[in-house]
Amino acid sequence: MDEEWSDDELRAAVHAYVEMQRNERTGTPFTKKSFYTRLSKQFGRSEKSFEFRMQNISYVLSVLGRDWITGLKPMRNVGAKNAAKIEAIFTELEGRKAVPVAAFEIDAHEAKKRRLARPTGTRKPSSTTAEITQHQRDPAVKAWVMQQATGNCECCNQPAPFNGADGSPFLEVHHVRHLADGGSDTVENAVALCPNCHRELHYGQGAKALVSSLYDRVGRLVRE
Ligand SMILES: [Zn+2]
Ligand SMILES: [Zn+2]
Structure with a gap:
């Protein structure tokens, strides 16, 4: 997809995405179209292009192993640069610090499409030190859940x-509703x-579908 989206457009799209996701979670009725119409008027792009962008955002979330909006199926045609920006906007919006992964995964995915010569790799990969946000978890919750599972x-x-x-x-x-998504x-x-x-x-x-079957099957689970 076109790479010339401005930072403002990307930011507005992610904000809208987060708002829609919140509505979906809380069961607040909304139409996706009304979001696209608003963005379309604001930035002079078609509503359809915003819908595609939302699907690109779903794709970035899926690469991060996170939940995405039902009905906005992940669409892969987002470049590593924009994916990295989308990822950064999420972490900033959520007030977290995280190690960026989207650009690496998308670069690897893109490279797979080409016939590759055997890469030499790096004998001594350089490293960076980063500060990350971690959720404080209760070991008793883990222990009790493990006991309930009895090895299965x-x-x-x-x-x-x-x-x-x-x-x-x-x-x-x-955590069925991910901790990163505000799950308990x-x-x-x-x-x-x-x-x-x-x-x-x-x-x-x-x-x-697996999440739905977990809620059906594991009696103690409560939707959040
Ligand atoms: Zn299994
Ligand atoms: Zn997990």
Whole structure:
């Protein structure tokens, strides 16, 4: 897609996206079109181009393993530069500090489309030190959820695929409404998952369906 979107346009699009997402979560009725109409008038671009941009924003969120608005299916045609800007606007809006990942993932994705010569890589990769925002979690919540799972994934019901170094079944605790999206660190919002299901819930095409099935199947979960 065109790369000449101004920072103001990107910012306004992300703000609108966050507002729509909030409406979706709280069950407040809204039409996506009214957002596009407003943005279209403000910036003199078509409503359709804003709809596409919103789908690009969904794509950036999906790359980050985060939830996106139902009905705004991730659309991949966003360059690494704009993706990085969109990611930065989110972290700024949410008042967080995070390690940027979108540009790296999108560069890797784009590179996959070409026939690549074997890269030499870097023997001594340089590093940066960054400050990040971390959610304070309660170890008791993790422990209790793990106990409830009794060694089986609460998503696919299969036994943990391997034991950890300490010999206990390896499962990971996941917050169904992500902590980054304002989800609570409570047992009503946490499940124990095998690594496969955990990855799928963050990055899978079928993640939204899996979330619904978790709410149906795990009795203690409460939608937030
Ligand atoms: Zn599983
Ligand atoms: Zn998770």
